[in-house]
Amino acid sequence: MKEQIERRRELRKSREAGQIQERNKNTLGLIKALEKRGMTAPKIVAMIADTQSISQAKVQKYYDQLVVAS
Numbered sequence: 001m002k003e004q005i006e007r008r009r010e011l012r013k014s015r016e017a018g019q020i021q022e023r024n025k026n027t028l029g030l031i032k033a034l035e036k037r038g039m040t041a042p043k044i045v046a047m048i049a050d051t052q053s054i055s056q057a058k059v060q061k062y063y064d065q066l067v068v069a070s
Helices: 004-038 041-052 057-070
Strands: none
Touching: 004 041, 004 057, 041 057
């Protein structure tokens, strides 16, 4: 019984990690697309923070990741 509970926890954690990774990928793709259209960094950060209901600091982190990776 304990093994089943532990396995379910592992599966849930794995699923949640995959969802976070997918969201991160989508956010980075959106940043890249908006940059291509000429939007400034502060506007991109503010827009994504508003539309995804996350902090501007978190969006700034995604933005910084993109700039470093490029």
